[in-house]
Amino acid sequence: MSLPREPKGAPHYVYSSMEELTADIRRWRQDHPVRYRYGRIKARTQEVWSKRHVPLFVRQRARRGYSERDLWSFDAYICGVIGNGVRDLRAIKHGYPAHMTPEEWDAVLGRISDPLLDYAEHHLDLSEGYEVMTARHDAAREALHPFAENLGSMWD
Structure with missing residues (x-):
């Protein structure tokens, strides 16, 4: 109304x-x-x-x-899918890459999932200011680097 x-x-x-x-x-x-x-x-x-x-x-x-609806904010959709998947992998992991310790692997998974989930949930939130939104975007981009480097190790 x-x-x-x-x-x-x-x-x-x-x-x-x-x-x-x-x-x-x-x-x-x-x-x-x-x-x-x-x-x-x-x-x-x-x-x-x-x-x-x-x-x-x-x-x-x-x-x-x-879906077509996901294409509207495809960046947030992808960050949500990867972030949730890595968070779940972190919670139920049974193994880790041979060149890392379990603690290092847990830290890497945390560096990937946390910024991606934060971006997926708040990517259009301007209430905290443009600088915070930009920092959130940059953190999500940086989280994709360790994801890409360890892509072959994303298994359970």
């Missing part, structure tokens, strides 16, 4: 109570019944459309490993 837009240059109104806000919303609904009804129909259509495509995305992901 959207409230009527104010003309350009008009000051924004701050409601002093929830009752005042709900009364204003009710008044707007009565003054604009067609716009209100259209908004409800549009919202419901988008909800149905989204639910209708979920099975399609599930089938796509099962068939090819990703």
